[in-house]
Amino acid sequence: MLRKVLKWTGGILGGIIGAVLIFYFVMRIVVNNKRDKTYTVEVRMLSIPSDSASVAEGAHIYAIKGCGDCHGKDLSGKIFVNDPMVGVISGTNLTSGKGGRPAGYSDKDWLMALRHGLRPTGKPLLIMPSYEYYKMSDHDVAHLVAYLKSVPPVDHAVEEPSIGPMGTILSGLGKLPLIPAEMIDHSHQAAQTVEKTATAEYGKYLSMSCSGCHTPSMKGGDSPIPGGVPVRDISAAGNLGKWSLGEFQVVMRTGKTPDGRQLKNEDMPWEMTRQYTDMEIEALYRYLKTL
Ligand code: HEC
Numbered sequence: 001m002l003r004k005v006l007k008w009t010g011g012i013l014g015g016i017i018g019a020v021l022i023f024y025f026v027m028r029i030v031v032n033n034k035r036d037k038t039y040t041v042e043v044r045m046l047s048i049p050s051d052s053a054s055v056a057e058g059a060h061i062y063a064i065k066g067c068g069d070c071h072g073k074d075l076s077g078k079i080f081v082n083d084p085m086v087g088v089i090s091g092t093n094l095t096s097g098k099g100g101r102p103a104g105y106s107d108k109d110w111l112m113a114l115r116h117g118l119r120p121t122g123k124p125l126l127i128m129p130s131y132e133y134y135k136m137s138d139h140d141v142a143h144l145v146a147y148l149k150s151v152p153p154v155d156h157a158v159e160e161p162s163i164g165p166m167g168t169i170l171s172g173l174g175k176l177p178l179i180p181a182e183m184i185d186h187s188h189q190a191a192q193t194v195e196k197t198a199t200a201e202y203g204k205y206l207s208m209s210c211s212g213c214h215t216p217s218m219k220g221g222d223s224p225i226p227g228g229v230p231v232r233d234i235s236a237a238g239n240l241g242k243w244s245l246g247e248f249q250v251v252m253r254t255g256k257t258p259d260g261r262q263l264k265n266e267d268m269p270w271e272m273t274r275q276y277t278d279m280e281i282e283a284l285y286r287y288l289k290t291l
């Protein structure tokens with residue numbers, strides 16, 4: 001009897017393991033094919049300024065877009081996920097130092113990365129959230145690139161991204177935005193400039209940086225980061241509907257909520273939102289209140 005049961009459960013277990021393995025290998029083929037695809041896109045060239053005021057404006061954009069969370073404050077790159085199951089996910093050293101961007105990295109190459117999520121070769125970048133950047137105005141992208149080009153070289157070799165079995169399965173299922181190029185409308189014509197005033201309209205533009213986690217409707221949901229805490233509703237239907245501008249400002253600058261919770265920067269990146277100006281926070285507040 002016992003032997004029969006064991007044989008039976010063994011058979012089921014074997015079946016399950018077999019099915020999981022087949023599923024994994026199918027996902028791996030699907031994901032590898034997507035990684036191998038070469039895109040042909042038309043890159044609309046922009047003229048990149050180099051004066052110090054433009055560079056400073058670009059530095060502010062780098063700060064409020066949270067680029068430093070993945071590429072480091074000095075742009076020298078860093079590993080931000082290192083998990084045997086999910087994989088090694090590392091932001092490139094963007095400087096011209098050793099281990100950094102290749103010699104001859106051109107204005108076109110910067111635009112390929114930021115607006116299309118692609119390498120200079122046309123192959124897709126992994127994880128780099130260009131789907132949040134491709135609608136940035138020409139003005140903002142040009143100023144951002146001005147800053148990126150101005151940063152002094154740092155020698156720092158960063159391990160290249162590699163995706164583990166769980167990372168492969170999650171991206172195969174569409175639960176991990178592995179290949180941003182797939183989420184981009186490559187013919188999108190971004191605005192030349194946007195008016196930077198404390199209006200809901202400008203808030204909507206800024207909220208692109210929140211949409212990757214809070215979703216485009218700002219209603220939140222599951223974390224885009226495997227194992228991350230649920231993302232809250234920041235439309236007027238959530239707590240924000242009850243908060244004053246001053247209270248919202250404190251949340252954005254310190255992660256402390258009016259009801260006494262301390263949000264962790266790893267969950268809700270307030271080290272990033274801390275760097276928004278008062279005007280930018282007000283614009284976001286006005287926009288979120290309309291939802
Ligand atoms: C969530 C993490 C993350 C954020 C935020 C992020 N990046 Fe990246 N970025 C990456 C990763 C990972 C790569 C390397 C991808 C690869 O090699 O496949 C990358 C690659 C790049 C590249 C391409 C370098 C090359 O070798 O062609 C550029 C340029 C870049 N990022 C700029 C930026 C800028 C500017 C910002 C902010 C506007 C930003 N990144 C924000 C993760 C991020």
Ligand code: HEC
Nearest residue numbers: 209210213229230231232234239251257263267268269284
């Ligand atoms: C990397 C993902 C991520 C990004 C990007 C992000 N958030 Fe969040 N945010 C979260 C998570 C997760 C929580 C919930 C944290 C918790 O409950 O501990 C949160 C919570 C909040 C809260 C508190 C809501 C409440 O009811 O307590 C506010 C306000 C907020 N986010 C605003 C923003 C704004 C505005 C942006 C864009 C400028 C933004 N977030 C970008 C992940 C993110």
